[in-house]
């Protein structure tokens with residue numbers, strides 16, 4: 001990979017939080033898989049919304065409510081464009097990936113998963129794409145089945161056909177593993193599932209941040225992601241669903257905005273997407289998310305992807321040069337996630353010593369305990385890359401890891 005594909009110094013300068021020193025050293029932020037930092041454009045959009053436009057949406061007759069509704073609905077259109085959905089009604093605002101998956105579990109799951117049925121997931125899922133399905137299966141008397149993962153952290157595609165059976169009601173799978181970085185062949189999985197009339201939900205929490213996503217091209221029925229990982233605010237996320245699928249589902253939460261009319265005897269539910277958005281939504285969150293998307297579009301998601309692959313290659317080489325360091329997750333097709341163990345130093349000690357050097361990484365099971373069990377570790381240290389990271393960040397990490405080795409020598 002020739003280079004980042006954009007002016008990295010300029011992009012970096014757009015993220016004010018990165019300008020600080022911590023523990024007497026320049027901040028090195030390598031924890032973007034947990035949450036992304038926010039460009040000034042996002043901070044400004046949120047301030048502008050609260051300073052000029054704030055009112056409750058969809059209900060008011062006054063000018064501020066009109067403006068707030070416009071901003072909220074414009075944000076929906078920005079999301080539609082970003083993920084290349086066909087229809088703006090296919091974009092539902094939720095709190096994040098977790099709520100998006102729970103929404104599908106509570107609607108599709110409740111309606112379609114019955115006794116003896118199966119829900120298929122993979123061994124590399126985040127807990128938020130495991131637990132809701134366990135709950136659905138427990139309630140229905142259904143069975144959770146799991147696509148295994150090989151030594152490199154790749155999905156065992158050779159097992160998929162046999163796991164998709166006439167009992168399978170849904171395939172729920174991550175696009176990119178948060179703990180390993182592996183990228184799953186979603187299009188191929190969708191083709192396999194659809195050949196047997198099985199809908200597919202994709203957890204896109206770690207993919208939309210790294211490369212362009214086209215839900216129509218993927219063909220999936222649902223796609224979930226979080227605003228905060230996409231360099232937008234916390235508290236906002238998206239569930240994409242195919243219109244025909246969404247229209248066939250019962251409502252999720254009951255309350256204001258999701259109704260057309262209510263009498264004490266009967267409620268007529270609102271149309272999609274509002275049917276799934278009970279209560280006052282996070283208007284400022286949606287506005288901030290739209291600003292984050294516009295920012296990424298200006299940089300160009302192809303460029304973001306090129307930078308990711310360029311820095312991942314550099315970081316992989318650099319980390320592998322450290323004696324005793326073992327990368328967990330070495331799939332040929334991965335994003336900028338580097339999970340590792342370092343001899344028998346506990347990952348939390350690795351993280352704590354790096355923190356003293358001003359370097360932020362993640363340690364633990366990454367909300368993927370079954371995956372950790374698969375690799376025979378309780379935890380890993382994880383450095384994750386984003387568009388504002390530089391080779392200097394990686395160099396600082398390598399230097400910090402040598403220091404960890406010295407301490408534990």
Ligand code: PMP
Nearest residue numbers: 096097098126128178203205226
């Ligand atoms: N899925 C994956 C793959 C993730 O990485 C995460 C966040 N770590 C989630 C789901 C949950 O996202 P959120 O906490 O924003 O709902």
